[in-house]
Structures are given as structure tokens and as C-alpha cells.
Amino acid sequence: MMTMTEKMREQVKELFVNNEIKLFIGFEKGFTKFSRIPAFAENYDEAKKMIIDEFETPFLAKYLIRELEEVAAGIVEKSERVAILTRGCDYLGIRRLIVDNIILRENIVIVGIPCDGLIDVKKANKLLGEEAREITIDEENVIAKGKTENKIISKAEVVLDRCRQCIMCEPKESDIMLAEKTANVKKNKDYSKIEEIEKMSAKERYEFWSRQFERCIRCFACRDACTACNCRKCIFDITEPEMLEKTVATSEQFMFHFIRAFHVAGRCSACGECERVCPVDIPLGLLNGKLRKDIEFLFNVEEAGIPSEIEPLGEFKLDDPDEW
Amino acid sequence: MSVKFKPNIICFACNWCSYTGADMAGTSRMKYPATIKIIRVPCSGRVNPTFIMKAYQKGADGVLIAGCHPGDCHYNSGNYFAKRRFLLATRFMNYIGIDAKRLRMEWISAAEGVKFARVMAEFSETISELGPNWRAREEV
Ligand code: SF4
Ligand code: SF4
Numbered sequence: 001m002m003t004m005t006e007k008m009r010e011q012v013k014e015l016f017v018n019n020e021i022k023l024f025i026g027f028e029k030g031f032t033k034f035s036r037i038p039a040f041a042e043n044y045d046e047a048k049k050m051i052i053d054e055f056e057t058p059f060l061a062k063y064l065i066r067e068l069e070e071v072a073a074g075i076v077e078k079s080e081r082v083a084i085l086t087r088g089c090d091y092l093g094i095r096r097l098i099v100d101n102i103i104l105r106e107n108i109v110i111v112g113i114p115c116d117g118l119i120d121v122k123k124a125n126k127l128l129g130e131e132a133r134e135i136t137i138d139e140e141n142v143i144a145k146g147k148t149e150n151k152i153i154s155k156a157e158v159v160l161d162r163c164r165q166c167i168m169c170e171p172k173e174s175d176i177m178l179a180e181k182t183a184n185v186k187k188n189k190d191y192s193k194i195e196e197i198e199k200m201s202a203k204e205r206y207e208f209w210s211r212q213f214e215r216c217i218r219c220f221a222c223r224d225a226c227t228a229c230n231c232r233k234c235i236f237d238i239t240e241p242e243m244l245e246k247t248v249a250t251s252e253q254f255m256f257h258f259i260r261a262f263h264v265a266g267r268c269s270a271c272g273e274c275e276r277v278c279p280v281d282i283p284l285g286l287l288n289g290k291l292r293k294d295i296e297f298l299f300n301v302e303e304a305g306i307p308s309e310i311e312p313l314g315e316f317k318l319d320d321p322d323e324w
Numbered sequence: 325m326s327v328k329f330k331p332n333i334i335c336f337a338c339n340w341c342s343y344t345g346a347d348m349a350g351t352s353r354m355k356y357p358a359t360i361k362i363i364r365v366p367c368s369g370r371v372n373p374t375f376i377m378k379a380y381q382k383g384a385d386g387v388l389i390a391g392c393h394p395g396d397c398h399y400n401s402g403n404y405f406a407k408r409r410f411l412l413a414t415r416f417m418n419y420i421g422i423d424a425k426r427l428r429m430e431w432i433s434a435a436e437g438v439k440f441a442r443v444m445a446e447f448s449e450t451i452s453e454l455g456p457n458w459r460a461r462e463e464v
Contacts, residue, residue, distance in 0.1 A: 198419065206421025206459050235374075243374055247462075251381045254420065254460040258377045265412060287420075294415050299408065313412070316404035318394075321411065 004052045004113065004178045008085070011111065011176050012047045015083055021109055022080045023067060026050040027057050034121045034135060038063065052085065052178070054137050056118045056160060059273040060084055061093030061227050068103040083109035088168030092269035093227035096307045102230050112174030114181045116155065117163030124158045127151060162272030162285065165190050167305045191293050194286055213253035215280040222274035222284055223260060228267035235259060261287040266295055266312035270305035331385040331451040333360045335444070336375065338368045340398040341433045342390035348437030356444040359451075360388075367391070368429075369402030373413035376427065380460050386426045386451040388443070393431040403431070422459050425450060 002010075008026070015021045028039035028049045036057040041047035064084065070076045086094065091110065097103045124144045125131055134145040142153045165188065170181055197205060220236060223229045236244050236256070244256055261284070268288045275285045292304040295312045298321055304312065337343040343364050349356060365371055368391025376387045389410060391403040410429050418424040430443050 202418070202421050202423050204421075205419065209420045243378065249462055251460050251462040255374075255377055255381055258416075258420065259374055262373050262413065262416065265416075290419050291412065291416060294412055298411055298415075313405070313408055316401065316408050318404075320404070320408060322407075 005050070007178050008050065008052055008111065009047065011178070012041070012050075012083070013044050015109065016044045016047070020081060021083045023082045024050075025060050025063055025067075025082065025084045027052065027060075027085065052113060054116070054119050055135075056120065056276070058276075059090060059093060059225060059227070059271060060086075061090050061097065062225060064094065064097060064103050064108065065230060068107050071107055072102060072104045079107075081107050081109055083111055085113060086110045086171045086174065087113050087115040088166060088170050088172075089115075089269070089271040091171035091174075092168055092305065092307060093271055093273075096227045096267065096269055097230060099307045099309060100230060109176070110171055110174040112171040112177040114170040114177075114179055115163075115166075116169070117159035117166065119155070119158050120160045124153060127153050127157065160272075162270075162275065164188065165270065167270055167303055191289060194290050194293055197286065197290075209254070209257075210250055212282050213257055214250065216253055216256065216282055217280060218253075218256060219279060221277040221279065222282075225273045225277045226264065226268075227271070227273075228264040228269065229260075235263070257282075257284075257287065260284075261291060264288065265291040266304065266314075267307070268292060268305065269307060329452060329455060331359045331448060331456070332383055333357075333386045333388060333448060333451055334379045334384045335360050335362045335388040335390060336365050336368070336371045337362050337432075338370075338391045338398075338403075339364055339366050341392035341396065342368075342430075342440065344434035345390070345432045345436050345440040348434065349440045350437075352437050354437055354441040356441040357448040359448050360444050367397065367399055367402035368406040369397075369399070371406060371409075373409060373416075376413065376417070377460065380422060380426075380457060381462050383461060385454070385457045386428070386447060388427075388447055389429045390432045390440075390443075391429070393433055396433060420460075423454065423457070425454060426457060 012024050024041040024047050026039050027036045028051060030037040034055050036055050038058050038060055039050050064082060067082050071078055071080065098105050119137060119142060124135060124142060128144045128146050128151045130146045132144040132146060136143045140155055142155055142158050144151045144153060245252055270292065272285055275283065278284060295301050295304040299312050301312055337346060346362060368389055371389050379387050391406055394403060397403045414424050414427050428447055432440050
């Protein structure tokens with residue numbers, strides 16, 4: 001059987017030979033053994049370095065803005081297309097950009113990858129008890145090789161937390177699909193951590209979030225990585241009015257995190273990229289998740305993470321609840 | 325000597341109903357607490373939840389949003405959008421630890437001077453009982 005990487009190479013070759021795309025966006029090996037970074041190819045040779053496996057990858061959808069927004073806005077008149085490797089979560093991000101009219105669907109070639117969840121190397125290391133030197137992944141298991149001993153771990157144990165709660169395992173629509181769907185790892189919407197926080201007293205909650213927010217260095221990586229944060233001019237960058245000041249203070253941290261989370265309320269697709277890129281591990285997913293949970297509860301939305309033409313906060317019903 | 329705590333309350337009042345309602349209360353010589361500072365907005369739908377956080381940050385102890393009754397909005401539906409946003413924002417603020425009792429939304433029409441005065445008095449009372457808000461407030 002052909003692996004996904006081989007199949008991808010074949011498809012990429014065809015796309016470039018037929019002159020269908022100007023750019024292919026995928027992943028390549030990063031600076032450490034198990035890290036993956038974005039890769040860009042303008043011809044087939046450049047695409048040879050690309051790989052698909054099940055280690056944690058960065059989110060690619062946001063790069064489409066840079067490549068295609070001028071075409072969509074009609075500033076440049078080209079019918080160029082960009083192909084992009086797309087898992088379910090990436091698809092939701094791409095969908096977000098399309099719904100927001102930032103990019104056009106006809107400019108994108110969606111190369112779909114079905115996904116069972118990506119592997120968290122940190123979890124594997126923890127189970128092995130040391131830093132793994134080699135990790136091999138097969139259908140159901142992950143084999144981590146240490147200095148002396150090997151450990152076979154079932155995939156479900158080392159899947160990333162965000163992948164456990166995935167709401168879309170493979171892109172809903174694609175132009176090319178690289179494999180048949182295989183759903184081995186069980187996925188469930190899980191709001192239990194959020195419910196735990198809800199049960200605390202107001203004081204405890206405030207203290208909990210103060211502790212978290214105090215670490216924030218306001219690098220804005222969470223905003224930059226997010227597909228829902230696609231405004232050309234961000235409220236954090238403008239100084240008139242200055243909604244977010246530059247002072248280092250708890251109140252300012254609260255301001256920042258309130259604004260960031262609320263600006264993606266009803267738009268967040270639960271991809272977890274903000275949390276992944278945060279250098280100080282702030283559990284941003286617990287903020288976004290709370291908003292999704294409430295939207296589902298208050299406004300009878302079935303799945304708040306799936307982008308719709310009209311957002312939950314962009315519409316109303318006459319029978320909306322009166323009391324929170 | 326103990327000084328009685330005087331709360332700082334910000335009220336966002338919509339231009340067409342609630343602000344006129346406040347006028348009504350004034351011209352009918354009704355009394356309401358001086359702790360309330362009114363900010364006039366074109367519509368309750370103009371109230372970005374960020375304004376509420378900003379108010380807390382700059383020293384408000386309570387925030388009140390007053391708009392037209394459902395169905396009466398000058399712009400047809402602004403207050404319905406405001407309501408959705410408000411519902412979500414209240415729960416969210418509560419979640420990050422800011423007491424939800426400090427935030428209130430009321431529908432007050434241009435003719436309801438009495439209601440305006442009553443709501444203000446009630447809310448001022450609630451906030452006085454809760455005491456000053458130190459959460460998410462800037463240190464001075
Ligand atoms: S807020 Fe975070 S989880 Fe939600 S779409 Fe943006 S990056 Fe993804
Ligand atoms: S990525 Fe993390 S540290 Fe950077 S601004 Fe976002 S929450 Fe703060």
C-alpha cells in the first residue's frame with residue numbers, strides 16, 4: 001500500500017505538471033526529531049522534502065490569507081490556486097476564512113488527510129520515563145524507544161488533548177483525498193475541565209485566572225495563529241482608542257484575554273492552535289471552550305465550532321433566554 | 325470615623341429610550357442616586373462587552389446597560405443583538421471571576437421615568453452591599 005506521503009508526492013507532481021497550482025503548502029521535518037514545521041513549494045522538486053505523519057503539526061490555514069487575500073479582494077487579477085494539506089481542523093479554519101470572505105474557495109485545492117489524532121511526544125516521554133530517541137507509529141500503537149527499553153503504548157493514551165475533542169476528523173469536502181477514513185481513536189466533546197472551574201467560587205476563579213494570565217507576555221502569538229482572528233486592523237494594534245494599554249498589570253492581562261476570547265466567540269473552531277503556540281502554556285482552550293459551551297447552551301446551537309454563514313452573535317431569535 | 329462606601333456605577337443608556345427615560349425622571353423631579361454616571365450610546369447594541377471590562381478596569385463597581393424594550397428599538401433589532409452579547413458576556417465574566425451581580429441589563433422606555441429612578445436606586449443598593457470591586461481593576 002502506498003503511504004500518504006508517497007501519495008501526496010504523486011498528487012503534487014500531477015498538480016505542478018498540469019500547471020494547476022502556484023504553491024503547495026505542507027509540512028517538513030523541523031529542528032528536532034519529532035517537530036514538524038510548515039513547508040512551501042513552488043515546484044515539484046521543492047515538494048520532495050514534505051512529509052505526512054502523525055506528529056504534532058502547525059496549523060496551515062492562516063498562510064492562505066497571505067497568499068490569496070489580494071486575489072479575493074480583486075486587487076490583483078489572477079486565477080492562481082494554492083494547494084494545502086488539510087486535516088479536519090484545518091478545514092474548519094479554511095471554511096472560516098471563506099465564510100468571512102477573506103479568501104475564495106475556487107483559489108484553493110484542498111488536499112485532505114483523514115486524521116485519528118496527532119501524537120503528543122511529551123505524553124509519550126512521560127510514559128517512557130525518559131526522552132524517547134525514536135518513536136514509530138503504526139495503526140493502533142506507538143512504540144517509543146528509550147536508551148535501553150522500548151515501550152508499546154496504545155495511541156489513545158498519547159493523543160493530543162485537543163485531538164481528543166476533535167469535532168471533524170477529516171475535511172468535509174476536499175478536491176483530493178489522500179486516504180480512506182480510519183477512525184480508531186474515540187473522540188468526544190469534553191467540557192469537564194470547564195465544569196470544574198465553573199464549580200469554584202468567584203474568588204477562586206479570579207485567583208485561578210490571575211495566576212494563568214500573569215504569565216502572559218502578550219506576544220500575540222495566539223492571535224496571529226488563529227484563523228478566526230483575521231481582521232486587517234486588530235484592536236490590539238490601534239492606539240486610538242487605546243483599548244489595550246501597554247502597562248504590565250493584572251487588569252491589563254484580564255483586558256487582553258477578555259477581548260481576545262470574546263472576539264472569537266462564536267467564531268472559534270476549536271482547533272487549539274492558540275494554546276499550542278502559547279510560549280507560556282496558558283490554557284486558552286478553557287476560555288474558548290467556555291464560550292462555545294455557553295453558545296450551545298443559550299442559543300441552541302448544535303456545534304458552535306463549525307463555521308456558519310451567520311455567526312451566533314450575528315443573529316438573534318425572539319425566544320432567546322432572558323436570564324443568564 | 326468610618327466613611328460610607330459610595331459606589332461608582334456606569335450606566336450605558338440608549339439614546340432613544342433609556343436616556344430619554346432618564347430625562348423624564350429628571351424633568352419629573354424624581355430622585356435617583358448620584359452614584360450613577362450615565363454614558364449615552366446610540367443603541368444598546370453599541371455596547372461592546374469590552375466597554376464593560378474597561379469600566380471595571382477604570383474603577384467602576386457596577387455596570388448597567390439600559391436599552392429599549394424588545395421590539396421597540398429605534399433601529400429595529402439592536403437590543404436583541406445586545407441581549408445575546410450580554411447573556412454570553414455575563415456568563416463569561418462570571419467565569420473569569422468577576423461577580424455577575426455587578427452587571428445588569430434593563431429595558432427602560434422613554435416614558436418610564438419612574439422605572440428608571442427605581443432601577444437606579446435598586447442597583448445602587450445592590451452594589452453598595454457588594455462593596456467595591458477590586459477584580460480586574462487597575463492599581464493606582
Ligand atoms: S481561538 Fe484558538 S482554538 Fe479557536 S479558532 Fe482560534 S486558534 Fe483555533
Ligand atoms: S500566545 Fe500566550 S503569552 Fe502570547 S499573547 Fe497569547 S496567551 Fe499571551
